Amino acid sequence: MSVELEWMLIDDLQLPKEAIEILRNRGISKLNPPQTEAVKKGLLDGNRLLLTSPTGSGKTLIAELGMISFLLKKGGKAVYVTPLRALTNEKYTTFKDWEKIGFKVAMTSGDYDTDDAWLKNYDIIVTTYEKLDSLWRHRPNWLNEVNYFVLDELHYLNDPERGPVVESVAIRAKRKNLLALSATISNYKQIGKWLNAEAVATNWRPVPLIEGVMYPEKKKKKEYTVIFKDNTTKKVIGDDPIIAYTLDSLSRNGQVLVFRNSRRMAESTAYKIANYMNFINLDEKGLAEVVKQLDDIEEGGSNEKEELKSLISKGIAYHHAGLSKSLRDVIEEAFRQRKIKVIVATPTLAAGVNLPARTVIIGDIYRFNKRIAGFQEEIPVMEYKQMSGRAGRPGYDDIGEAIIIVRDKENADRVFKKYILSSVEPIESKLGSERAFYTFLLGLLSAEGDMSEKELAKFAYESLLPRSLVDIYFDRAINWLTDHSFIKEQGDILTLTNFGKRVADLYINPFTADIVRKGLEDHKSACDIAYFHLLAYTPDGPLVSVSSNEEEELTEIVEDLDCELLIDEPYEEDEQSLYINALKVALIIKDWIEEVDEDTILGKYNIGSGDLRNIVETMDWLTYSAYQLSKELKLEDHYDKLRILNSRVKDGIKEELLELVQISGIGRKRARLLYNNGIKGLGDVIMNPEKVKSLLGSKLGEKVVQEAARLLNRFH
């Protein structure tokens, strides 16, 4: 499992001078041990490799060398796949370097596209697993030119939700050439064999990591002991273990990343630590700048902004998905610049972009399990490794420290063995569920074209799922997909129906499509809330938290609703809570398109700005999909309504503002301002340029008038 600590000079690489120059410009003169090992295993000769090593061990550079060398020798295109949009962004920025030697780099995800020419003009394309899966279904010609795939963070294959897509992409990628990168996993040999790639595993880190477990001493109050991996111990004094260790690290001039298992605890821990932060030397000027940045952010609720501002001025912040993306970005950047000393976060920060700190404190080893009410389970070792892997900033820290907090000595010993001494869980296929497997087959047929059952089965056997399970799910899937007219059998050949192809292209779950089809077919018309409720009730619908008080209120609302929902209230308890959840989503999105003020929505439904963003994004996609399905199914009563609803959801506006928001720079707020002042359409903007300028300010007003003229011209 270990490699010799050998550092190869970049001058010895079999690469053109210009390529080596790019590395040198980054300040790299030699390759670290994992990188050296990869080169020795034939990375530059296009050998297929599976590399497992800790975060921050320089896998990205390995991928770059692999891609560049492959493109130089064999031509074609390379695709780099990640599980997160944020990572796609990050890698794209890094890979841009290679444009200096003529490789054009693009990125594409649901979030963002490189927007000049389309991907056929690019050599390196960075994308997400889902987006690649989706692109494959659309069968663009350029995808045939891709002969080299880099599968990043392959351990996402183990994720129950996202894993099936990773696996499905891997099955198709392994028919070409690939390089797979993963965090440390235990069954890397098996996975390497499956990918037909040589497995290279290392534990090398740029900054050594020391791991420990901290527990309170029974006899002495306020005293805590940390046992470290090297058998040393350390005593820490304080009212609370997390605060005590955080202060200890701060006093040694370190930065601290604390993980908690709920948003509420992340926030309250941040406040508690903040009370002690006045002993620390802070960059007050720098922090004032950060506070100003927060003020300038448009996206984000005013409550959460005020809270964060008071914390940040003390050098600390909390971080979770309830916050809008821009708020999170500011916090992360301020931490990177060492202005903020402590972040208390939920697991958002465990995966994703690199944000290291000297000290990582894992506050909770337990997590609530949604599926089993009231049950708390220990997090997987893999997750611990992701969190502890954030410890140690190259260039700043000689050593990184990761501390797990537990209740008592007995737990400390057990947790020490489980998380620090043992290896991580093996990676297993997550295709073994009806939903995952049916989607998998539909995707294969869509991407690879019509084929016989035998050929399709051949694909399915290439998955990681045991053959016996494939057999069970395969027949069931074919039957279900045929019965629900996603596919039809013509002789020996399985063909997608138009409906099936549309569903695959829209990238919605077949179960979602089936629910939507039934809902729409059974009713001639529906009110806005009923459409939203139907869509939110599907497996693709967004989840929100519903408190028991809210549940009662919502149940009453269902009874008094003056419009008929498209789904009957289910009997089963689980289904019922989904039904109520969907109603909450429907009410939120209805308020959104009725132009209810954002702060009001956040307060009324007790959600964060990040949650609202997520709901809007998902409902945007689903209303679009429903509109497309109603078109496909020729349900004319529905499609105009759904089309308009989709446009309204995008911008959060009433129908009357649809014309104004076409102008870039005009969103729900500015459009409403213009409209209420008599500027109701593009024509009005052009006829009253002075008024527009006085309402929006002269600079923006000028731009808006020009843009409106351009739009109008395009129509004529």
Add this chain to the structure above:
DNA sequence: ACCTAAGCGGTTTAGACAGCATGTC
């Protein structure tokens, strides 16, 4: 009669991917 601290029961609980348009042999 009034105040405070401790005790009790109920409640709550992480994250984040996907369409569209583009151009064409």
Add this chain to the structure above:
DNA sequence: CTAAACCGCTTAGGT
């Protein structure tokens, strides 16, 4: 099944 923090309310105990 292996949790813990918080909130609102009640109650014991003291003055």
